[in-house]
Amino acid sequence: MTLVGRTRERGIETLSLDSPATRNALSAPLVAELADALTECAKDTDVRAIVLTHTGNTFCAGADLRNPPPPDALVSLLRQIVEVPKPVVARVTGHVRAGGLGLLAACDIAAASGQATFAFTEVRIGVAPAVISLPLLPRTDPRALARYYLTGERFDAPEAARIGLLTTAGEDVDESLAPILDGLRRSAPEALAETKRLLTARVLETFDRDAADLTALSARLFASAQAREGMTAFLERRDPAWLV
Template identity: 35%
Template structure:
């Protein structure tokens, strides 16, 4: 795939997708949205991948909407705005629903739609100096398309505050609230933590990892009803009876390495 706004690199079973518009703080425009959507759709179909790292060049991770894109939107009709926003919504869903674990490498500030981009990732590691801001209300707008993911990642009560105040909050606060999983002192420590997480994910059964990711998405906030309990019983039966599940259990019992670690 040829990209103008992204760098896509592959090392073994890990892909890295890097936002490559440092001159505009990696802000979104139509091209970024289209390329992220197509890239994650393609990577999600690659059965040999074990993890994807979402990173960015420059001082900022993502500053939200590109200024020129915003100028164009200012003259859009309702229908044009709806079509445009639907593309962003599809991009977010494509990353969120990607079957492969996605780890965000946050090396700098994250604003507006960038917070949504972080929120659709499964694991988030950020440098301590990064700042976060849901700044839409300052422009008379609202974080609508990113809202479902941000509220899940940041929490309802914190979202009530930061959606309406548009205050900047620190990486430490983002970590306390659960949006960020790990903090790093600098870029070197950031890469060390990413490497450790990649090693942890890669040590597990590939099919099991994908099933675990889907399980969380399907079960979160659901009432624990008889149909849900039966669904979970069916899922564990499916994976126990699978070739990977059988091999994993036998390897554990026999104190040997399964094929994915060989």
């Protein structure tokens, strides 16, 4: 079963998260398949840029609680998106939660339609947005992150653009992306790669400095009693025991 669809048009490779039954949650197989697709795109000289999108009404619901990837596998995937020597553009027309926001932050450019909604829901199941902070903290407004990390509130696409999570938000995401993709097609491949290297240097410094600590934190929290209660409550569609 293929979990990542692939199409190509005029040098733009589109990778589609294609597990709508699980709301494109980051399972171990999906993470591995997306990593393989990115590796192939990086080696293909005919690929000018990569669009990361989705099927169904959810871009990504975060980690698959029934079959989650190891924290280090998610770190590796996020770093791969940052490091791949082609621009990676997120195209979002649905909901994004938890780990899915890490995918957005790792992309070089991110666009969403008015139907998109966003939330850092980790605290509501007893964990923290640890690993995804590697690309998020260097690129997103710190005051806004403090609010949304700590409360798990939902916010819309214009707010996501305001705080730096998105590059652009509009009712028609393809209309927003048209001039961006045209610009990428007009740009020299080596120049794109070197320009991306300039733009991602600070993000990669964060990976080098903090990845081991945040991976350990993520593993510890997911193994905690509160996380077990939070995830069980989520799967059983009930309130967790700590709700007051």
